[in-house]
Amino acid sequence: MKKTTAALGVALLAASAQSAFAQSSVTLYGLVDTAVRYQTNANSNNDGLVEMREGVVTPSRWGLKGTEDLGGGTSAIFKLENQFNLFNGKLANSNNQLFQRNAYVGLSNTKYGTLTFGRQQTPFFDEMGNTFDPLTVADYWQDSWAYNPVGPFLFTNNSAKYTNTIAGLHVEAMYGFGGVAGSTGENSMYGFTASYAFGPVQGLVGFQQNDVSGKKFNIANVGLVYTVVPSVRLLAGWLHSQDNTGTVDQAQQQVSGAPALISSQNRIDDNFYVGSTWQATAPLAITLAGYYGHARNAALADGGYGVGINYSATLLAEYSLSKRTEVYGTVDFTRGTGAYLADYPGRNNQTGVAIGLRNIF
Numbered sequence: 303m304k305k306t307t308a309a310l311g312v313a314l315l316a317a318s319a320q321s322a323f324a325q326s327s328v329t330l331y332g333l334v335d336t337a338v339r340y341q342t343n344a345n346s347n348n349d350g351l352v353e354m355r356e357g358v359v360t361p362s363r364w365g366l367k368g369t370e371d372l373g374g375g376t377s378a379i380f381k382l383e384n385q386f387n388l389f390n391g392k393l394a395n396s397n398n399q400l401f402q403r404n405a406y407v408g409l410s411n412t413k414y415g416t417l418t419f420g421r422q423q424t425p426f427f428d429e430m431g432n433t434f435d436p437l438t439v440a441d442y443w444q445d446s447w448a449y450n451p452v453g454p455f456l457f458t459n460n461s462a463k464y465t466n467t468i469a470g471l472h473v474e475a476m477y478g479f480g481g482v483a484g485s486t487g488e489n490s491m492y493g494f495t496a497s498y499a500f501g502p503v504q505g506l507v508g509f510q511q512n513d514v515s516g517k518k519f520n521i522a523n524v525g526l527v528y529t530v531v532p533s534v535r536l537l538a539g540w541l542h543s544q545d546n547t548g549t550v551d552q553a554q555q556q557v558s559g560a561p562a563l564i565s566s567q568n569r570i571d572d573n574f575y576v577g578s579t580w581q582a583t584a585p586l587a588i589t590l591a592g593y594y595g596h597a598r599n600a601a602l603a604d605g606g607y608g609v610g611i612n613y614s615a616t617l618l619a620e621y622s623l624s625k626r627t628e629v630y631g632t633v634d635f636t637r638g639t640g641a642y643l644a645d646y647p648g649r650n651n652q653t654g655v656a657i658g659l660r661n662i663f
Contacts, residue, residue, distance in 0.1 A: 325371035330663075332364030336388040337630075337658030339442070345558055348648040354389040357658050358618060358632045359440045362388040363403060375412035381405070403457065415466025422463050425474035425495040426510050426523065427456040433497070434506050434525035436537050436577025436591035437616060443556050444636045444654050445616050447645075448573040448593040451543045451550045452521050455512045458491050470499040480513060488516055502529040506539070514547035517567070533581040541573040551601040551644075559647040563605045570598045585622040591615070600641035610641025631657045 335357030344351035356362065365383035372378055383403040385394040395402045401421065408418030423431070430449070431439045439456075440446045446453075458478040465474045478491035493510030506525035511518060525539035543550070548565030555562060577591035597610040614636035622628045637651040646652070 326369065328366060328368040330364070330366055332362075333360055333660060333662045334362045334388050335360045335658060335660040336362065337632075337656040339654055339656035341444075341652055341654040343646065343648040343652045345647050346560075355656070356387060356389075356394070356441050357660055358442060358445065358630065358656055359438050360660060361385050361394055361441055365401075365404070369410075372409075377410045378407075379410050379416070379418070380407040406463075408463075415464060418463050420461065421457060421459045422461050422476065424456055424458055424491075424510060425463070425465075425476055425493050426452060426508050426521065428474060429495045429497060429506055429508065429525070430523075433504065434527060434537065434539060435575065436579060436589055437618065440616070442634070442654065442656075444614055444634045444652055445591070445632075447554065447612060447614065447636065448541065448575060448595055450554045451519075451545060451569075451571050451573075452510070452541070453553050454549055455491070455510065455519060455521075461491070472497045472499075478512075485516075487513055489513055497525075503527070504529075512547075514549060517547040519543070519545045519547050519549060535579045537575070537577045537579070539575050541571070541575075543571045543573075545569045545571075554600075554642075555645050556647055559645060562601050562644060563603075564601050564607075566599050566601050566607055568599050569601075571600075572596045585628075587620045587622075589616075589618040589620075591618075595642075597641050601644060602641050603644040608641050610638065610643070612636065612638040612642040612645075626662045628660050629658070630660065631655075 337355050337357055339353060339355045341351050363383055363385045365381060367381040368379065370378045381404045382401045384400055385402045386392065387394050404422055406418040406420030406422050408416060410416040437445055439449050458476060460481055461476050461478040463476040473496050475494040476492065480487060480489035482488040491512045495506060495508035497504060497506040504527040509522045511520050521541060521543040523539060523541045528536045530536060546567055548567055550569045551562045551565040573593065573595040575591065575593045577589065580588045582588055592615045593613060595612045599607050600610050602608050614634060616632060616634040618630065618632045620628050620630040634654045638646060639650060643650050
């Protein structure tokens, strides 16, 4: 009898283990992407430059994500995501962060939403990178300069994040703990976005504030997407930021440019964008994007403060060879005046041409 009971117990444990494994999953995923790019006026001598770079809109990455069904519509989830440079095999950051993009764990419920903890993308980056920017916040300076003000604040350490979708309303909110003894606000962050889909129209509003050693960086944004037909979308938006931390003047500069002599403690940027995406054929997608920026109280090349204007246009064509592999080509042009002259290494305009290859796994 004891042997029968023991055997039954072992069988139940084995069945339970099999059920648990069946309800859990861990996925390895990622993409590898690199391009060869030619750019004019790449240094102070206005020389052209040919180099291998990251992809125009998708840097190479790999990650692990997992879920475990806890019952009642609730799951435990985690995500670890690394970003690297395919052309040299190095981590794509200078801080030696293995999981630069995401490193979080949390709980998700089909009714009450998802709550996660760790290093995470901000709600701003989620919405602009997934839906509301024509180039999904591109990688080259000439395509993404409008996002440089918020660039240092697209990911947040030590953060708690909540997301939920109710009918057509999608909300995200995040708080980053500053971790400074005696001051709960110093080096902290909070941000939220709300997007709503109504028929062919999607609208977005958002706000984010970062504290840097007691000084504030704020950005507010609105965005709009209109689906003309399933294959054609029109996009537009506005980004308004105010920086009291001195970060933006440094972040706006190209890597090849001279370091900024000073940094404004009250820089204000208004950046606007328009664009369209067109699935011309089953394998061919074409994206057109234009950006215009106006900066006030920005650092000038001669060491003072003033106004600057920058604008750019980008054309991107992507051709799918399969469900996982595509080739692409892009052409971009950008030009700046006033305070933006400090951000160009040579002449105040640049033209870039790139071709690349992307594989998703």
